Amino acid sequence: MKFRIDRDALADAVAWTARTLPVRPPVPVLAGMHIEASDRLKLSAFDYEVSAQVSTDIDVEEPGTALVSGRLLAEISRSLPPHPVEVTTDGAKVMLRCGSAKFTLLTMPVEDYPTLPEMPPAAGAVGSDEFAAAVAQVAIAAGKDDTIPMLTGVRVEIEGETVTLASTDRYRLAVRELHWKPERPDFSAVALVPAKTLADTAKSLTAGAEVSIALGGAGGTGEGMIGFEGGGRRTTSRLLDGDFVKYRSLLPSEYAGLAEIQTAPFIEAVKRVSLVAERNTPVRLSFSQGEVVLEAGTGDEAQAVEALEATLEGEDIDIAFNPAFLLDGLSAIGSDVARLSFTTATKPAVLTGKPPQDGENPHYRYLIMPVRLSG
Amino acid sequence: MSVWDDLVGQGPVVAQLSAAAQMSGAGGRPAHAWLFTGPPGAGRVTAARAFAAALQCLETPRGCGHCASCHQVLQGTHADVEVVRPQGLSYGVKEARGLVLRASSAPTGSRWHIVLFEEADRATEGAANALLKSIEEPPARTIWLLCTPSPEDLLVTIRSRCRPAMLQTPPADAIADMLVLREGVDPETAAVAARAAQGHIDRARRLATDPQVRRTRDEVMGLPRRLTGVSPAVMAAETLVKAAEAEQKARTSELDEAETSALRKALGESEKGRMPRGTAGALKELEERQKSRAKRIMRDSLDRTLLDLASYYRDVLALQLGAGGELVNVDLAPELRTAAGAGRPEETLRRLDAIMKCRERIAANVHPQLAFEELNLALRTG
Numbered sequence: 001m002k003f004r005i006d007r008d009a010l011a012d013a014v015a016w017t018a019r020t021l022p023v024r025p026p027v028p029v030l031a032g033m034h035i036e037a038s039d040r041l042k043l044s045a046f047d048y049e050v051s052a053q054v055s056t057d058i059d060v061e062e063p064g065t066a067l068v069s070g071r072l073l074a075e076i077s078r079s080l081p082p083h084p085v086e087v088t089t090d091g092a093k094v095m096l097r098c099g100s101a102k103f104t105l106l107t108m109p110v111e112d113y114p115t116l117p118e119m120p121p122a123a124g125a126v127g128s129d130e131f132a133a134a135v136a137q138v139a140i141a142a143g144k145d146d147t148i149p150m151l152t153g154v155r156v157e158i159e160g161e162t163v164t165l166a167s168t169d170r171y172r173l174a175v176r177e178l179h180w181k182p183e184r185p186d187f188s189a190v191a192l193v194p195a196k197t198l199a200d201t202a203k204s205l206t207a208g209a210e211v212s213i214a215l216g217g218a219g220g221t222g223e224g225m226i227g228f229e230g231g232g233r234r235t236t237s238r239l240l241d242g243d244f245v246k247y248r249s250l251l252p253s254e255y256a257g258l259a260e261i262q263t264a265p266f267i268e269a270v271k272r273v274s275l276v277a278e279r280n281t282p283v284r285l286s287f288s289q290g291e292v293v294l295e296a297g298t299g300d301e302a303q304a305v306e307a308l309e310a311t312l313e314g315e316d317i318d319i320a321f322n323p324a325f326l327l328d329g330l331s332a333i334g335s336d337v338a339r340l341s342f343t344t345a346t347k348p349a350v351l352t353g354k355p356p357q358d359g360e361n362p363h364y365r366y367l368i369m370p371v372r373l374s375g
Numbered sequence: 376m377s378v379w380d381d382l383v384g385q386g387p388v389v390a391q392l393s394a395a396a397q398m399s400g401a402g403g404r405p406a407h408a409w410l411f412t413g414p415p416g417a418g419r420v421t422a423a424r425a426f427a428a429a430l431q432c433l434e435t436p437r438g439c440g441h442c443a444s445c446h447q448v449l450q451g452t453h454a455d456v457e458v459v460r461p462q463g464l465s466y467g468v469k470e471a472r473g474l475v476l477r478a479s480s481a482p483t484g485s486r487w488h489i490v491l492f493e494e495a496d497r498a499t500e501g502a503a504n505a506l507l508k509s510i511e512e513p514p515a516r517t518i519w520l521l522c523t524p525s526p527e528d529l530l531v532t533i534r535s536r537c538r539p540a541m542l543q544t545p546p547a548d549a550i551a552d553m554l555v556l557r558e559g560v561d562p563e564t565a566a567v568a569a570r571a572a573q574g575h576i577d578r579a580r581r582l583a584t585d586p587q588v589r590r591t592r593d594e595v596m597g598l599p600r601r602l603t604g605v606s607p608a609v610m611a612a613e614t615l616v617k618a619a620e621a622e623q624k625a626r627t628s629e630l631d632e633a634e635t636s637a638l639r640k641a642l643g644e645s646e647k648g649r650m651p652r653g654t655a656g657a658l659k660e661l662e663e664r665q666k667s668r669a670k671r672i673m674r675d676s677l678d679r680t681l682l683d684l685a686s687y688y689r690d691v692l693a694l695q696l697g698a699g700g701e702l703v704n705v706d707l708a709p710e711l712r713t714a715a716g717a718g719r720p721e722e723t724l725r726r727l728d729a730i731m732k733c734r735e736r737i738a739a740n741v742h743p744q745l746a747f748e749e750l751n752l753a754l755r756t757g
Contacts, residue, residue: 028641072643117483224481
């Protein structure tokens with residue numbers, strides 16, 4: 001194997017692929033990065049759950065494959081001087097020359113490396129920036145511990161031109177709808193994708209203008225897999241099994257009250273007030289006409305109070321939330337004005353951005369469970 | 376070359392498994408759970424791995440042994456063949472639940488998602504119950520391969536859900552042939568080693584190829600004639616424990632070094648032996664696993680010592696009763712005859728019982744030195 005490549009192209013490709021290297025490889029070869037030089041350079045990493053492969057242009061002299069330690073290659077390529085890089089194999093070693101710097105890497109048996117899963121058939125495409133933003137908005141609500149594996153996933157529902165993403169950890173629920181271009185207009189599918197993988201992938205595929213999403217059907221190639229491709233990078237992931245929560249019925253259809261607050265000052269105020277809130281204690285919000293009063297802390301401990309301007313339609317209401325969950329929602333709505341809709345102080349409230357025109361449905365809804373106030 | 380080459384003297388099982396693999400190649404669905412049983416060393420895990428490779432093989436007939444898929448399965452890196460190897464003395468319910476979850480996913484690229492559970496007998500009752508549902512009714516493309524010494528080692532509920540693949544004790548001749556062909560051992564040494572190993576292929580290989588292992592065994596087999604009184608008996612106990620320890624050390628250091636250096640290389644060790652940041656955790660984890668395995672190998676090697684000792688008295692008993700049949704320790708024939716003439720079968724049986732009792736004690740975590748002292752006092756002739 002012998003090829004030349006631009007220094008930055010190599011560093012980018014290696015850094016992106018290295019994200020998928022397992023921290024604790026179940027078998028040593030999985031800590032390796034698979035290098036394949038044919039008419040293009042293909043770098044792959046695989047941890048049995050997620051696979052990543054990037055292809056870039058190279059100037060190839062002699063095609064070939066090699067398997068080298070992924071971490072070491074990532075560290076080296078990050079710190080290379082700004083010169084073209086030449087990679088050659090020499091027996092059981094890979095030599096990397098860049099300007100006057102020269103590295104020798106040991107290789108591992110390339111035939112031991114597992115075959116990468118095939119990409120499922122393409123289902124459609126979506127704008128990469130919008131997709132990354134949408135996934136980030138939803139993934140915050142996914143469960144972090146795997147006592148209930150289903151909750152660590154993001155539910156992806158595709159119905160024609162609409163994609164709905166949803167996730168919940170039992171205390172909050174985030175739902176986002178977006179438009180996409182399906183391969184077939186009547187395409188419909190559901191999948192449960194590990195939230196962390198989805199968030200990392202969506203964020204890292206913004207290099208291209210579009211991300212194409214590939215979903216395997218039952219029994220066909222790539223059953224139980226989802227694939228993403230954009231800008232020469234492709235990732236596949238195993239899907240989670242199990243039925244997702246019937247979340248649509250959780251979103252209340254009517255509200256007794258509706259409050260609107262400027263988002264930025266609201267976030268600041270919640271952060272300030274929650275300084276005195278001990279772990280797992282709530283921030284209390286008292287809405288009245290023209291004002292909301294934020295309070296935290298109880299009688300025997302430090303307390304904090306702050307008042308903000310707010311508009312309220314409906315009866316005055318006292319409602320309390322876990323400040324961390326509230327902040328997650330506020331920073332995800334992506335709007336200058338936050339709108340909080342509620343029924344009673346013990347029923348879930350819905351946080352949305354203020355739609356540009358009244359009566360329009362918000363794309364993003366963040367449902368949050370209030371903390372019951374004692375006494 | 377085929378994936379079945381590593382199995383010695385297992386004609387019927389190979390035929391059964393190979394037929395199932397061909398059937399799967401022709402579009403059929405093999406049984407969803409298989410139970411590989413057979414005496415220690417007969418090659419249960421080898422058979423299960425070969426079967427997994429044959430099921431995933433890309434060539435026709437299935438089980439070529441050289442396609443990419445076969446190679447990956449045999450190397451243990453295939454993405455759709457998960458090998459479960461309990462590292463500690465038991466396999467708990469928490470690990471079992473995680474396994475059930477992983478087993479439920481569809482294969483990434485091949486036909487089947489195979490879970491190969493080595494030493495399934497180490498699963499605790501709770502763990503076995505957690506696995507039951509998945510073994511009974513696995514997802515459409517998941518296949519379980521369980522390995523235990525005998526079917527009785529598993530809960531009856533699991534056993535009854537599995538198709539049995541019963542390996543027999545490989546005949547000594549077959550093992551000796553394998554040693555001559557594969558390891559290049561001279562026929563005479565091969566024959567003695569094959570017989571002494573009593574059907575344990577790996578043991579036979581080590582006896583035939585490693586002089587140190589042979590010396591240790593000779594030391595153990597020289598023991599009975601030295602047990603002439605209380606004092607030599609107690610002294611001999613120490614020799615036995617030391618012999619077992621030496622064997623354990625040799626085996627663990629061999630395994631550990633290879634593993635550690637492979638992992639260090641994979642994680643990116645530099646030529647001067649410096650490791651990149653963030654890799655200490657993975658290495659530490661490996662070290663923990665090795666420590667726990669060392670404990671197990673120690674117990675296995677004590678048991679091995681006891682079985683060797685038992686084979687001595689088995690031969691003596693066979694001679695005393697005039698049972699005929701082949702001796703295990705052909706190399707000690709004259710001594711065995713003298714011992715047989717000097718005692719009565721009842722005494723020999725009592726000694727064999729003492730050895731079996733000692734095995735139970737070792738399994739129940741009794742201090743080896745004390746257990747062996749008691750054993751030797753029961754074995755002594757003085």
